[in-house]
Amino acid sequence: MSEYDYDLFTIGAGSGGVRASRVASAYGAKVAVAEEYRVGGTCVIRGCVPKKMLVYGAHFAEDLEDCRNFGWEIEGKKFDWIKLRDAVLADVDRLNGAYTDTLENHGVEIINERAEISGPHEITLASGRKVTAKYILVAVGARPFMPQFPGSEHAISSNEAFHLDKVPESIIIAGGGYIANEFAGIFNEFGSKVTIVNRSDQLLRSYDESLRDRLLQISIMKGIDFKFNTHFESIEKTEDGQYKVRFTSGEERVVECVMFAVGRVPNIEGLGLENAGVELGERGEIKVDRFSKTNVDHIYAVGDVTDRVQLTPVAIREGQAFADTVFGGGDPVAVDHSCIPSAVFSHPPIAAVGLTEGEARNQCGSVKIYQSDFRPMKNVLAGRNERSLFKMVCDAADDRILGIHMIAPEAPEMMQAAAVAVKAGLTKADFDATTAIHPSMAEELVLLK
Template identity: 40%
Template sequence: MSMQYDYDLIVLGGGSGGLAAAFRAAQHGCRVAMLEPGELGGTCVNVGCVPKKAMWLAADLSGRIGLAAALGFDVPTRAALDWKELVVHRQAYIANIHASYLKRLNENGVVRVPRKGRLVDAHTVECSDGIRISGAHILIATGAHPQRPDIPGAELGKVSDDFFHLCSAPGQVAIVGGGYIAVELAGLLQALGSRVTLLVRGDRLLERFDAELTAQLAENLCHQGVKVHFNYRLRELRRDGDAVVAYGHDGPSDGHFDEVFFATGRRGNSAGLGLEALGIEVGDKGEVEVDEWQTTAVPSVHAVGDIAGKVGLTPVAIAAARKLMDRLFGGQPHAKMDYENVASVVFSHPALGAVGLSEEEARARFDDVRVYRSNFRPMLQALANGSQRSLFKLVCAGPEERVVGVHLLGEGADEILQGFAVAVKMGATKSCFDDTVAIHPTSAEEVVLMR
């Protein structure tokens, strides 16, 4: 590596993408510095995937206890949760991740600088304490943050980060939004004791997912007790004593809530990085503009993860960072991230997963599309007289019926989807599954794949 600079790589941000890049570059023998003023792990570990999954598991247990009671077990229909005790276990788990990351950084010789950084030129970063360091390459991996809508009283609402500061379930909760964060928070809070109202601006949930699956998800949420209002345009929030009142454009007061959460999008953490002065373009949502190789208009400056505005998923950030490091330092000049057919999971109740094209996208792209589906109540739901339904869709295109999309709403969707994701990437056809996948009846209802 060149000794012209202090480091071969300077990483701004210690989230999933930044850590993956630092570890892979160090494995290639690079001198690496990482600037991160906060806790290691970024959004995913601290206010995202990890604590969310912990709360999701608790909510799932709550639902299963209710099913057990319906089946005759001597347990309460709705078991009380010591929320503070759950938070203690959750944060202890996260602390172990922090310690593990720090240990790996030390073992790999990565220098951690607990400061913010600002680009001075194509190879120089100024730390927030005024010290400057230079690097052959600079990676921006500063992530994104949730944003509030520009409406009167927006300061009265909270964002998804604030959910993890709760120590008890609020009584009445409004969640503004219809994306995956809104859906996940709605299911979690409803299962853990809140009464949730979901205020959705559009006419459906999860616009990037298959419409039939999201319609079934909306029905499931309603059966769980969540009130879902579509085509709702929030005008303002006002304080009324201890409550927050939501007002829509199409009517008077729409409800008094103990808490209102905004799940109305995220914005890249690009402010204050000095990008514009270097000619690096920043998009409308604060994302750093990069090419298909994760490189900005300045050849030595790159970006991965949420800040790059591609696919905002932790595994994608990790994969993109590793590909970039392999290209820059690993002798693999053609290594780049493939953003096609990326598997995505929403931790609703039950989970929803998808890979490839939705039915709508497939019909817009191909002339010959066939869809196979199975919609049923899982056996446990049927036995306990539950109302939750699962849905499985296989979207095929062309005379050979190549599988171009797989969509799952049901228990274990996050795990089952992985195998289908590989099959879709390899160009599998429906015939590949005909003799290997047996769809067994799992309830009193018939379960078959049918057109």
């Protein structure tokens, strides 16, 4: 008989926690997972999955215009936000059930309560029940950061954007990262007058400058307004239910909705981490080693709460590696956080893997850049002037590909395969030796000059 109630107690049933729990259980561990809200976490419930569905819905706005040059005539088209919203939320319900079934089918006990670490190997549930576990895994994710200033309570975050009763006629979106740009594209296609307000002078700082500039150019052409180096002073609700936004510059704007997308912060409050002596970083993140272990031997953490790389597939890999390491019986497994591909589901989307041109020059000195700047075939026939850009960054010394960057329709779909090549250390010559698939946008990857 074990001296503990569970071999593993996971706090948080998001992507990382679910993967870790079910794999640990498959290895024979007795596992429980506590979740105070819904199984699935940010990505499934209020993040990348429902957002991607809104992105799909938004694409039809341009497709219905472009189809005319392809011989289609569509009369009486109209957009019903409520129908899309409710369909997306219904699918979220389906996914919540699917994730729940996955855990239960793997023998994981689901406890629908908030959990707090109350001592060494001890967890106290919201009901007052106390349980013990040999290992504790914290996988509670992160939440949108909401700045505090007069009237800031009138602003929404991305969480609430999925539940709006109507598409706002006008919206200010604060932030310059991927969430801000994605929702700007969504609301713009649905007919909102969108303004992005950013406190710095650039968008998407971690992406290659060429892609950032191209997205800005296209977004302006689509009608999105931008205000850089701008800070909020106050938000005031007007008599007609709108919001008067005042900036520190003295400028004022009246809009129907204000949304903040200025970063995410780890959900560490009320977890009892101090009771166990778990060390935190400067941003409140749980500090872990390469095997996701905290400074306390029996407590681990994965996903956004560690603030390493805030991406769902990374959390899943960390959860898998944790379970393999602690319960798999083999050698310890660490996740390689280098060369991680990523995407921004803007209009058009961005995808990237590896080093930007600036990063490559700083690290390697001499680099070679190959580019293709073109108008996709569909855009040509549709009469749309929007251009795509592919960029390959190579080490001048050995021709090895250091990074690939794209802004184009379906860029994320193409990047997944390209990322394998970059991760494998292939060279520009390997791409040159590969026969193109014609006609396609992807063929530009093997025809770069």
